[in-house]
Amino acid sequence: MNPAMTPATDRAAGSARLTGIAKRYGRARALDSIDLTLTPGVTGLLGPNGAGKTTLLRILATALAADEGQVRVFEHDPATAAGRVQIRRNLGYLPQEAGFPRGFTTFGFVDYLAILKEWTHRDSRHAEVRRVLDEVDLGDLATKRVHSLSGGQRRRVLVAQALLGHPQLLVLDEPTTGLDPAQRARLRDILSTAAQTATLVLSTHQTEDVAALCERVIVLDAGRIHFDGSVAELVTSAAGRVWLAPERHLMAQHAWRTGSGMWRNVGDPPPDVELAEPTLEDAYLLLVGNHALDAQMEAVS
């Protein structure tokens, strides 16, 4: 059986629920009390390094088991072997880091993973491999050795394998890393098309990708969810807290000199300043900065 033949009832469920999820690595807390429901559409995960984004995505992708809490994907329980198989039949996963076996061509590598995804019929499997390689504009490089491809091309090979079989849950860990602007725009097109019928969750450090692609954004920091809402809501939270000035302001949490020569200050503005339209990046910096400040205050008190 291949993923395209998965019963329609499994596909209709189309969502994942995480309740009270916790994960530790030794004494380090990676995730703490995560409650989350994912529905069809694109959800973006933002957060600083070490926030727990990759751990959360690995749990969703059944690559890692949570220490505490309950996970349900398409109503299946990944704690059971049968549940994991059912989830994996509807899953496309792009890990943060993945290598390639030596000697494989681009086509051969995706074909190898298609075999593991239960595409047993050779002709239909090869047709599917061609389809996903064409999707990421790698059809012309199908016969090239993967190790001879550039970093961006290799990333697209990994995206291609995640698209095999039109999965109903796409879990993508930093899919745009190493891609040039044109490739990123193309990938946004591919992902937005896939998300019309699937639940897509991606992590990224690129706030512009989230702004361009995601209906919903979740900000993780220190293993906890600090924001869960629409991109517009997050941007609105920064309204009145971004201003332009001829110099860096002392009250700014973040400031940088723009191409026009003016300084963009983000924080609590002094009176009578020229306020600027906030971006998602401004809002994200304020949110993460505030929590860092709160944590410091808690530590002091």
Next chain:
Amino acid sequence: MTTNGEAWHADDQALRGLVQGTTGPVAAASLEAHLMRCETCRAQLNTLALDDSLERTWLLVRATVESPEPTGVERLLQACGMSEETGRLLAAVPAMRGAWLLGVAVVMAFAGLAAAFSGNLGIGLFLLMAPLAPVMGVAAAFGGDADPAQEIVVTAPYSAGRLLLLRATAVLLTSAPIAMLVGLALPGPGWLTIAWLTPAAAGIGLTLALAPLTGLTNAAASIGVVWSTLTLSATRAHDPLVVVDSIGQLTCLTLVVIAAIAIVSKSRILELPRRQKQ
């Protein structure tokens, strides 16, 4: 079909169905009768037939050009009766590459030569190497470090247990004949040829059972250190065969059973998750 006043024209979908032979007999007869009278539809049919033929030819060319050429190992496995798919699953790991097999052959040949010329020391070396070769082979065949795409592989629906058994069996089948051939040439007792198989099975089982705790490579290395210590100590005591005598065999069989129970009782062991950063 579309109509235009008194005239109607077949739409592209209907014509394409006729070209591809997927239209039912009644609809096909009706379409053919219409085509006899309608020049517009005949022209459209010719265009579609040409497009379809070009498309099929192009797909055929791509299928021929892009289909991955099987590697030497894959060709060998297919010649032994394995399917193309199984061959590809095996070819992805280092233990199935020529360099690994050549390395095993060289190491075993060295141990055999040493045994032939050095008596107890050589037999000790053989007993050290023979069980460890398949243990290291399994580590190289299934370890998270061995398959660079392991993070994706573990999230595929293909049975992890089946993949493990497939690769472990392939490793045993490729390294065991070499060790047996070397064993036949040794000066010791005849049963020495197969006596190392039980320690090898115990080593593989323990490596897999310990892998979730320590990582596969570390588990295999630890087993290697313990086994090396045992065989070298026995060799220094001038009795290398003591590690594979009846007590040694019984101990190894017990370890095989314990490891099997540990693996079966916790099926997720087979997925061998690697320790990951956040």
